[in-house]
Amino acid sequence: MMALNTVEVAGITVTxxxxxxxxxxxxxxxxxxxxxxxxxxxGTGVLTGLAAALSGLFFGRVFYCVIQADRLFFDxxxxxxxxxxxxxxxxxxxxxxxxxIGGFLGCxxxxxxxxxxxGALLDKAVKPGLLAxxxxxxIEPLSGQGYGxxxxxxxxxxxxxxxxxxxxxxLSVCFVEGILLFVVLLTVFRVRxxxxxxxxxxxxxxxxxxxxxxxxLRQDDALRVFVFARVNQLGYTVIWALCGIYLWRKGYNTxxxxxxxxxxxxxxxxxxxxxxxxxFALDKMNWPKILIYAGMxxxxxxxxxxxxxxxxxxxxxxxx
Amino acid sequence: MVTKGSVKGLADRKAIVFIAIIILFxxxxxxxxxxxxxxxSTATAPPPLDEGYLSDNEYRDDSIHVVISEGEYNTVHYFCxxxxxxxxxxxxxxxxxxxxxxDAVFSAWDKNEARAGAMAKAVNAVVAINGDYYTAEKCHxxxxxxxxxxxxxxxxxDVLVIDKNGDFxxxxxxxxxxxxxxxxxxxxxxxxxxxxxxxxxxxGECVIDDSFRNGxxxxxxxxQRVAICQxxxxxxxxxxxxxxxxxxxxxxxxxxFAELCASVGKSVSPEGFRMAYNLDxxxxxxLVFKRKNEQGELVYSKLNMPERERDLADLICFVSLGE
Numbered sequence: 001m002m003a004l005n006t007v008e009v010a011g012i013t014v015t016x017x018x019x020x021x022x023x024x025x026x027x028x029x030x031x032x033x034x035x036x037x038x039x040x041x042x043g044t045g046v047l048t049g050l051a052a053a054l055s056g057l058f059f060g061r062v063f064y065c066v067i068q069a070d071r072l073f074f075d076x077x078x079x080x081x082x083x084x085x086x087x088x089x090x091x092x093x094x095x096x097x098x099x100x101i102g103g104f105l106g107c108x109x110x111x112x113x114x115x116x117x118x119g120a121l122l123d124k125a126v127k128p129g130l131l132a133x134x135x136x137x138x139i140e141p142l143s144g145q146g147y148g149x150x151x152x153x154x155x156x157x158x159x160x161x162x163x164x165x166x167x168x169x170x171l172s173v174c175f176v177e178g179i180l181l182f183v184v185l186l187t188v189f190r191v192r193x194x195x196x197x198x199x200x201x202x203x204x205x206x207x208x209x210x211x212x213x214x215x216x217l218r219q220d221d222a223l224r225v226f227v228f229a230r231v232n233q234l235g236y237t238v239i240w241a242l243c244g245i246y247l248w249r250k251g252y253n254t255x256x257x258x259x260x261x262x263x264x265x266x267x268x269x270x271x272x273x274x275x276x277x278x279x280f281a282l283d284k285m286n287w288p289k290i291l292i293y294a295g296m297x298x299x300x301x302x303x304x305x306x307x308x309x310x311x312x313x314x315x316x317x318x319x320x
Numbered sequence: 321m322v323t324k325g326s327v328k329g330l331a332d333r334k335a336i337v338f339i340a341i342i343i344l345f346x347x348x349x350x351x352x353x354x355x356x357x358x359x360x361s362t363a364t365a366p367p368p369l370d371e372g373y374l375s376d377n378e379y380r381d382d383s384i385h386v387v388i389s390e391g392e393y394n395t396v397h398y399f400c401x402x403x404x405x406x407x408x409x410x411x412x413x414x415x416x417x418x419x420x421x422x423d424a425v426f427s428a429w430d431k432n433e434a435r436a437g438a439m440a441k442a443v444n445a446v447v448a449i450n451g452d453y454y455t456a457e458k459c460h461x462x463x464x465x466x467x468x469x470x471x472x473x474x475x476x477x478d479v480l481v482i483d484k485n486g487d488f489x490x491x492x493x494x495x496x497x498x499x500x501x502x503x504x505x506x507x508x509x510x511x512x513x514x515x516x517x518x519x520x521x522x523x524g525e526c527v528i529d530d531s532f533r534n535g536x537x538x539x540x541x542x543x544q545r546v547a548i549c550q551x552x553x554x555x556x557x558x559x560x561x562x563x564x565x566x567x568x569x570x571x572x573x574x575x576x577f578a579e580l581c582a583s584v585g586k587s588v589s590p591e592g593f594r595m596a597y598n599l600d601x602x603x604x605x606x607l608v609f610k611r612k613n614e615q616g617e618l619v620y621s622k623l624n625m626p627e628r629e630r631d632l633a634d635l636i637c638f639v640s641l642g643e
Binding site: 074 | 416420421428429430431433438439442468469472473496566582626630631
């Protein structure tokens with residue numbers, strides 16, 4: 001596993017990961033300013049980027065600390081150690097789901113303060129946001145995380161497909177996730193939607209759905225609950241489910257067929273059950289893993305088709 | 321006056337002294353190499369000797385002897401691995417992170433997983449079993465390689481403590497205060513602490529009755545089980561039974577497994593096991609030993625059912641002190 005290298009910057013020792021993260025942040029905030037300048041007053045992009053970054057870091061840390069409270073705020077003998085560890089960067093990490101929610105809330109705050117259309121702001125902010133997310137996934141090995149099962153193929157036992165351990169190579173799950181995020185970013189660039197907010201919802205749905213399967217492959221310090229359920233998988237499921245509820249409600253209010261909405265929602269719910277069953281099967285059953293992952297992928301594609309149909313109807317704004 | 325004879329005699333005496341020094345030096349090096357391993361770190365042990373594998377079921381060198389046997393109890397197949405070692409430091413625990421990072425430490429943030437075979441290879445284990453899945457929420461007490469990691473005990477589990485002499489002790493239905501008091505009194509001698517249980521056998525007798533229930537270990541269902549047992553000083557037995565962790569159609573309940581352990585204990589020693597302690601079973605149950613593959617190479621193999629390995633958070637292993 002790559003060691004956490006450090007560098008000296010202005011007399012302060014920082015990890016290479018933190019330095020790279022800061023550079024990515026600066027770059028993406030600059031990109032946000034360029035992206036938002038066409039539709040919003042000058043400086044809105046920088047403000048939105050800063051708000052999203054700071055809010056994302058804060059909520060990411062809060063989520064992580066809530067889930068890991070019994071390990072973070074208690075010493076090895078189980079005595080309460082105060083809330084100081086919240087501020088120690090070497091104690092644990094941040095939750096990606098918390099970062100995404102915090103980023104969203106940061107954009108919401110700027111829209112409210114500046115009295116801007118939240119949908120329009122989110123549509124413009126989603127591209128730099130996705131870019132930042134993808135780039136952070138690519139540099140994740142610098143933090144000592146991002147790896148999955150052992151890679152046996154000599155062809156793929158190399159950077160960036162794999163991460164070197166001291167004896168064998170592990171799949172670079174974060175690289176896979178970063179590539180999928182780039183695919184979502186390219187899709188967002190190509191798609192044209194009419195209503196404000198639709199592009200953001202599309203990005204949220206595609207991001208959530210594409211990240212669920214690779215998260216299942218992680219063998220690093222990714223948070224888990226109930227032994228085998230990854231916190232990020234649960235979080236992404238909540239994200240796309242909330243998007244679905246938003247789209248179906250919007251569709252219902254604009255006269256979409258109740259039967260269509262009920263059928264789609266039911267199928268999406270069945271999809272959730274299938275995903276849970278797949279994770280359970282990975283842990284308990286002796287079926288070939290490749291088959292289980294193929295089933296997961298098909299389920300996620302099916303859910304994606306359902307939600308994109310709902311999005312198109314909501315964006316068109318008519319009866320179907 | 322120096323004569324030819326006296327010069328030769330002096331040379332002979334010098335040669336004898338020189339050879340004696342060499343022999344003493346080699347002896348000292350051998351004694352140092354066979355002494356012990358660091359108990360307060362996850363330092364890797366010397367690799368087991370290929371010639372030490374006397375068969376698919378036996379390993380012997382100067383510091384460790386492992387014999388694996390099989391049997392059936394209530395039609396359920398089980399493995400026993402008897403392990404005798406020279407020093408308690410040869411009983412070690414390994415976090416999954418060791419597969420990717422040499423000298424990894426057990427930590428409160430750790431969620432790493434890896435295959436048992438990969439972990440065993442990383443630390444040169446002679447024989448290994450799964451631990452108590454120390455990263456899980458239900459693992460309330462963790463001490464590994466003399467490092468205290470966690471104490472959120474809630475009275476639900478018996479805690480096994482192994483001291484620096486390799487002797488077993490237990491804190492029953494351990495609460496946070498119980499463990500804190502035990503730690504206060506014994507921390508200088510504590511080496512490992514596991515939180516799963518229950519204690520199955522004590523001083524040769526089965527201590528589990530029909531009324532025992534614990535949902536965390538699915539006590540009354542038929543499934544795979546794993547136990548680590550102490551026969552005597554530096555003399556241990558690992559018992560792993562097969563089962564079905566999905567539909568619970570075959571395997572052993574905790575009570576049946578305790579009776580099996582008691583019966584095995586009585587078969588190896590008149591006093592039976594000093595203590596037998598239940599570890600994480602189900603699909604986590606893993607017994608790893610080197611066996612020859614189809615190409616004749618010695619590779620780490622999972623011996624018990626099912627063949628597919630679940631990714632584990634930690635491993636308990638016995639290692640050699642080298643030659």
